[in-house]
Amino acid sequence: MYFTGFHCVGCDATYPADRDLLLCERCENLLEADYDYDRIRADLPREGFAQRPHGVWRWVELLPVLDRAKIVTLGEGDTPLLRCDRIAAAVGVDELWVKSDATGNPTGSLKDRSITVSATKAAEFGYRVLACDSTGNKASSVAAYAARAGLGSVVFCPHDTPVPKMAQAIFFGARLIRVRGHYSQINAMYRRLIHSKSVAWYDCGTDNPFRYEGKKTYAYEMAQAFGWDVPDCVVHPASGGMSIAKTWKGFGELRRLGWTERSPRMFGVQAANCGPIARSWAAGADIVAPVEKKPTLASALAAADPGLLGTRALAAIRASGGAAAGISEDEILDSVRLLASEGLFIEPSGAVTIAGVRRMVAAGQITRGERVVCVVTGSGFKDFERLQEMVTIPEKVVEGYDEMLAEAQSV
Numbered sequence: 001m002y003f004t005g006f007h008c009v010g011c012d013a014t015y016p017a018d019r020d021l022l023l024c025e026r027c028e029n030l031l032e033a034d035y036d037y038d039r040i041r042a043d044l045p046r047e048g049f050a051q052r053p054h055g056v057w058r059w060v061e062l063l064p065v066l067d068r069a070k071i072v073t074l075g076e077g078d079t080p081l082l083r084c085d086r087i088a089a090a091v092g093v094d095e096l097w098v099k100s101d102a103t104g105n106p107t108g109s110l111k112d113r114s115i116t117v118s119a120t121k122a123a124e125f126g127y128r129v130l131a132c133d134s135t136g137n138k139a140s141s142v143a144a145y146a147a148r149a150g151l152g153s154v155v156f157c158p159h160d161t162p163v164p165k166m167a168q169a170i171f172f173g174a175r176l177i178r179v180r181g182h183y184s185q186i187n188a189m190y191r192r193l194i195h196s197k198s199v200a201w202y203d204c205g206t207d208n209p210f211r212y213e214g215k216k217t218y219a220y221e222m223a224q225a226f227g228w229d230v231p232d233c234v235v236h237p238a239s240g241g242m243s244i245a246k247t248w249k250g251f252g253e254l255r256r257l258g259w260t261e262r263s264p265r266m267f268g269v270q271a272a273n274c275g276p277i278a279r280s281w282a283a284g285a286d287i288v289a290p291v292e293k294k295p296t297l298a299s300a301l302a303a304a305d306p307g308l309l310g311t312r313a314l315a316a317i318r319a320s321g322g323a324a325a326g327i328s329e330d331e332i333l334d335s336v337r338l339l340a341s342e343g344l345f346i347e348p349s350g351a352v353t354i355a356g357v358r359r360m361v362a363a364g365q366i367t368r369g370e371r372v373v374c375v376v377t378g379s380g381f382k383d384f385e386r387l388q389e390m391v392t393i394p395e396k397v398v399e400g401y402d403e404m405l406a407e408a409q410s411v
């Protein structure tokens with residue numbers, strides 16, 4: 001086994017690999033999974049991974065599982081990586097790639113990349129029910145993987161969560177509980193519920209250290225796609241920010257294994273109306289302070305108080321030499337339109353990286369000649385009502401061939 005256990009990022013506590021844990025028992029900080037990298041390096045040449053079936057589980061030795069027979073998968077990961085020259089020209093760089101976790105994952109969002117790991121751990125530990133709090137995408141993913149594993153699911157969402165996301169979770173059999181308030185308020189109550197042990201559910205929420213390890217696979221997929229080189233800049237939407245922290249960990253692992261020679265700079269993009277990580281970065285702070293949430297189209301990014309997760313993301317951004325930005329509502333819509341110009345149907349929350357790059361270029365944080373990868377994270381079908389408002393369905397209905405011909409000639 002290459003997964004060797006956990007260490008706490010806040011104190012020197014360590015825990016064995018078979019422990020069912022969320023946070024550090026001593027100081028309640030986040031846990032980080034550890035691996036025997038020397039053995040991986042000795043046993044597994046990087047070229048061997050290309051021969052394996054595609055998906056997150058291609059990298060099983062770098063994921064925290066103990067029983068491969070319990071893996072719960074829907075074929076997630078190995079999502080499209082698309083060079084987009086029209087978007088590149090519009091935002092001011094020569095080479096821009098879109099990594100589409102929105103269109104390449106089973107439930108239409110990035111969450112599948114991590115929930116496949118937490119569902120597997122739930123199966124390993126023998127739980128019967130998966131649970132999470134969510135702005136919508138995590139809820140549908142937890143519900144889908146619970147269904148796949150033959151388990152139950154309970155999900156807690158803000159009362160104003162986009163209807164398609166709630167419907168998708170319920171469709172997969174989840175018991176969905178709508179809670180009045182914004183996400184960070186619900187997150188605090190949900191964490192209290194889980195840690196109180198009042199329920200015997202497996203938490204797939206913000207404290208689960210196993211789940212986040214799935215997000216490292218972004219780094220592996222990008223490095224392999226570029227011939228074991230890495231992009232100069234990786235730009236990711238930020239809610240809690242753990243995708244950024246874990247992608248950064250993944251790139252660090254690749255260097256440690258000797259599979260790549262460098263790491264990219266990491267960039268986080270939020271809505272200015274709810275952008276605690278961006279604000280803390282701009283202020284030069286080391287700890288992410290909560291902000292007051294204002295309405296935003298990027299509802300999936302609206303974590304006003306990301307707490308320890310946000311601070312981890314900020315540390316990764318700083319360590320990599322990257323930056324964070326909060327973009328306006330108009331810039332969010334512009335990102336959605338630019339992605340549509342390349343045939344990509346992306347929800348507002350998942351699209352923000354595009355306008356983010358334009359901001360970073362204007363600020364001199366990204367330069368024109370660099371290779372940039374923008375991760376887009378949620379399908380347009382996930383927030384369909386908002387996107388529908390951006391177009392006009394024609395009222396006119398033609399009838400018969402002659403009218404159809406006349407209409408065709410008027411195009």
Ligand SMILES: [Zn+2]
Nearest residue numbers: 008011024027
């Ligand atoms: Zn600790």
